[in-house]
Amino acid sequence: MDWRDLQAKLAGTGYISDPDLAMAIAMTERLQRPILIEGEAGVGKTDVAKALTEILGTELIRLQCYEGLDANAAVYEWNYQRQLLAIKIWEEEKLSADEKEEHVFQEKFLLKRPLLDAISRETPPVLLIDEIDRADEEFEAFLLEVLSDYQISIPEMGTVKAVSIPHVVLTSNSTRELSDALRRRCLYHWLDYPSEEKEQAIVKARVPDAEARLAGQIVRFVQALRREDLEKKPGIAETLDWARALVGIGAARIDEDLDETRETMMCLLKTRADREQIAPEVFERLVAKAV
Amino acid sequence: MSGENHNGGETGGVVALARHGIQHDHSPLVRKILRFARHARENGFPLGIEEALDALHFADQSGILDRDALRWGLRTLFCSSPEDWERFDDLYDSYWTYGGERTILKVSGALPRPGGGDTVPSAEQLGLGGNLAEADETAGGASARERLEGTDFRHLDSERDLQAVHDLAERLARRMRWRLSRRRRVRARGRTIDLRNTIHKSLRHGGTPLELAYRRRHPRPLKLVVILDASGSMSLYSTFFIRFIRSIIESFAQADAFVFHTRLVHLSAALREKDIERAVERMAVMSAGWGGGTRIGESLTTFNRHHAKSVINSRTVVMIVSDGYDTGPPEVLAAQVKKLRGRAKRVVWLNPMIGWRGYQPVAKGMAAALPHVDLFAPAHNLESLAKLAPYLERL
Numbered sequence: 208m209d210w211r212d213l214q215a216k217l218a219g220t221g222y223i224s225d226p227d228l229a230m231a232i233a234m235t236e237r238l239q240r241p242i243l244i245e246g247e248a249g250v251g252k253t254d255v256a257k258a259l260t261e262i263l264g265t266e267l268i269r270l271q272c273y274e275g276l277d278a279n280a281a282v283y284e285w286n287y288q289r290q291l292l293a294i295k296i297w298e299e300e301k302l303s304a305d306e307k308e309e310h311v312f313q314e315k316f317l318l319k320r321p322l323l324d325a326i327s328r329e330t331p332p333v334l335l336i337d338e339i340d341r342a343d344e345e346f347e348a349f350l351l352e353v354l355s356d357y358q359i360s361i362p363e364m365g366t367v368k369a370v371s372i373p374h375v376v377l378t379s380n381s382t383r384e385l386s387d388a389l390r391r392r393c394l395y396h397w398l399d400y401p402s403e404e405k406e407q408a409i410v411k412a413r414v415p416d417a418e419a420r421l422a423g424q425i426v427r428f429v430q431a432l433r434r435e436d437l438e439k440k441p442g443i444a445e446t447l448d449w450a451r452a453l454v455g456i457g458a459a460r461i462d463e464d465l466d467e468t469r470e471t472m473m474c475l476l477k478t479r480a481d482r483e484q485i486a487p488e489v490f491e492r493l494v495a496k497a498v
Numbered sequence: 499m500s501g502e503n504h505n506g507g508e509t510g511g512v513v514a515l516a517r518h519g520i521q522h523d524h525s526p527l528v529r530k531i532l533r534f535a536r537h538a539r540e541n542g543f544p545l546g547i548e549e550a551l552d553a554l555h556f557a558d559q560s561g562i563l564d565r566d567a568l569r570w571g572l573r574t575l576f577c578s579s580p581e582d583w584e585r586f587d588d589l590y591d592s593y594w595t596y597g598g599e600r601t602i603l604k605v606s607g608a609l610p611r612p613g614g615g616d617t618v619p620s621a622e623q624l625g626l627g628g629n630l631a632e633a634d635e636t637a638g639g640a641s642a643r644e645r646l647e648g649t650d651f652r653h654l655d656s657e658r659d660l661q662a663v664h665d666l667a668e669r670l671a672r673r674m675r676w677r678l679s680r681r682r683r684v685r686a687r688g689r690t691i692d693l694r695n696t697i698h699k700s701l702r703h704g705g706t707p708l709e710l711a712y713r714r715r716h717p718r719p720l721k722l723v724v725i726l727d728a729s730g731s732m733s734l735y736s737t738f739f740i741r742f743i744r745s746i747i748e749s750f751a752q753a754d755a756f757v758f759h760t761r762l763v764h765l766s767a768a769l770r771e772k773d774i775e776r777a778v779e780r781m782a783v784m785s786a787g788w789g790g791g792t793r794i795g796e797s798l799t800t801f802n803r804h805h806a807k808s809v810i811n812s813r814t815v816v817m818i819v820s821d822g823y824d825t826g827p828p829e830v831l832a833a834q835v836k837k838l839r840g841r842a843k844r845v846v847w848l849n850p851m852i853g854w855r856g857y858q859p860v861a862k863g864m865a866a867a868l869p870h871v872d873l874f875a876p877a878h879n880l881e882s883l884a885k886l887a888p889y890l891e892r893l
Contacts, residue, residue, distance in 0.1 A: 210567070226566070226567075226570070227566075227570035227573070227574075230567060230570040230571055230574065231570065231574040234556060234571060234574055234575070237555075237556070238552055238555065238556070240552075242574075243578075245579075245580060274811075285693070285694055285697070287693040287694070287697060290697050291697065291705070294697075294700070294701070294704075294705030295705060297705075298704060298705060304701045304702055307701050307705075308698075308701050311697070311701075381580060381808060382807050382808055383808055383811075384808060387544060387578070390544075390578035390579060391544055391546075391549075391578055393578070394574045394575060395574055395577045395578050395579075395582070395583070396574055397577070397580055397583040
């Protein structure tokens with residue numbers, strides 16, 4: 208797929224992307240390699256996978272990483288209840304322990320978790336491995352093995368080879384350094400906060416009820432707010448929430464009723480420290496600059 | 499990389515290309531991309547022949563391409579971290595736009611030669627430059643003990659003494675690790691049943707789970723992060739601590755270190771240096787300040803803002819080694835230490851001056867930070883450091 212087509216198609220799903228991101232995704236398709244997308248929280252990393260899924264008309268398999276995520280939760284697990292039942296049922300039959308073992312370790316007793324599931328589909332799905340930096344290093348090493356060979360070995364059964372190679376998207380907030388090996392395995396894209404024009408386009412696409420003037424003020428305000436010294440900078444989702452909130456209360460401009468606008472700041476400022484940081488006079492200065 | 503290697507790399511690349519069925523091995527673009535790959539590698543980008551091949555495939559299949567598209571494509575292929583990403587555009591411009599192959603940033607092995615840069619202070623100047631050595635002689639307790647372990651680091655002067663202390667420090671660091679890992683093993687006796695192995699074992703008894711298998715808790719080692727003050731008032735101690743930190747880093751599975759004087763510097767790259775002398779020197783050079791007072795509060799602010807998120811987890815012990823003489827406002831320091839404590843498991847403040855007779859933490863910064871510190875301990879000799887091991891073990 209040409210990257211220009213891809214960019215247009217992404218826009219068609221409501222995902223406004225810069226051309227370089229479209230290029231990166233086009234390349235992952237061409238080279239059949241995973242893509243690692245890094246960036247601050249709320250810049251739309253996860254949405255890339257969702258939009259790609261929609262374009263390809265396939266399924267999204269999502270693996271949310273967390274500390275302590277292990278192979279049981281990510282790859283496969285034996286269905287112990289069914290195994291126990293099966294053993295009970297076969298109790299009467301004269302089977303040796305070895306034969307029974309062979310019986311209970313078959314594919315029908317296997318619970319497929321996201322990774323195994325993703326490589327055993329006929330049509331390649333999009334596999335989203337979200338916030339990989341939260342998982343432990345051991346898991347990362349394990350994942351690398353899966354992403355390099357697209358096969359998984361199950362001691363009781365042997366090696367399961369991929370039926371098709373999924374489209375893999377990894378995201379990271381860089382809370383932890385990822386291993387060089389995993390980084391090198393992936394194509395890379397750093398996703399930054401959107402430019403003013405891009406964010407305008409996003410608001411227009413996602414909150415069509417917001418009029419152009421209001422949308423412009425919203426985006427300029429948020430862009431300026433991101434330059435303030437905040438603990439949690441507002442992401443795109445926050446901008447959209449705020450736009451919806453303002454549209455919801457019927458505001459036509461953000462400086463129409465300053466008190467009311469200030470009430471809605473909870474959409475953008477999510478910690479107490481940040482709310483204190485943006486004191487009324489700071490808030491008014493930002494509003495004045497945005498209108 | 500030597501001159502021959504440059505040519506070898508390119509020829510090797512073309513041979514590999516032929517093997518991968520890329521025909522036009524003499525097209526200027528192919529050669530230019532290959533040379534750019536080499537250029538990027540020399541500038542610290544983690545590239546192999548595989549990446550170069552992917553780049554050519556990409557150029558080949560896209561049937562090139564406007565300039566921007568080539569840039570985006572190569573960037574996606576060649577970068578693998580935010581740092582790479584940030585540097586890429588400059589590197590790309592210098593190569594493609596200006597045609598030069600001048601090296602923008604040399605990241606690896608860029609140790610300034612001791613004799614080369616005359617503005618760069620040596621480890622000796624930094625560490626043993628002794629402007630305080632005479633002045634504080636009396637305050638330090640004149641009776642230096644016979645045993646090396648009890649000797650204040652300030653009183654070690656001969657090369658042999660230093661060597662002996664470093665050996666001890668290394669042994670100590672190793673002992674600390676050993677204790678910690680032993681503790682981990684004992685704690686690892688998990689009580690959750692491992693169903694997979696229980697079922698395996700039950701088959702022998704016709705499916706009755708007579709023997710239960712237990713799943714062990716995955717050991718979660720402590721992580722150690724050291725933040726070292728390398729300011730003038732600490733200079734007598736900093737060479738020693740830099741070596742001690744290095745031993746710690748080597749023996750702990752997870753450890754990290756930062757040095758500050760007027761600004762904060764991440765030491766991990768220098769710590770990976772194999773040759774200890776070089777490593778020590780490199781760290782000393784990196785932490786060299788440019789005049790002005792020690793800014794502990796400010797350095798910790800930088801740490802909290804840019805590094806804490808990626809370096810500290812809930813099992814991290816943060817060890818601040820400093821005398822607490824801060825030229826910034828004490829409230830800033832107090833607030834930052836408090837913040838740090840909120841993230842980490844423990845904050846330990848090691849102050850070499852506690853070992854001095856009659857020392858009271860009167861430095862304003864020190865006094866302000868004290869309420870937010872879990873352990874405030876001396877660190878002026880090996881004995882005092884050895885006492886830390888049991889504390890860490892209990893965590």
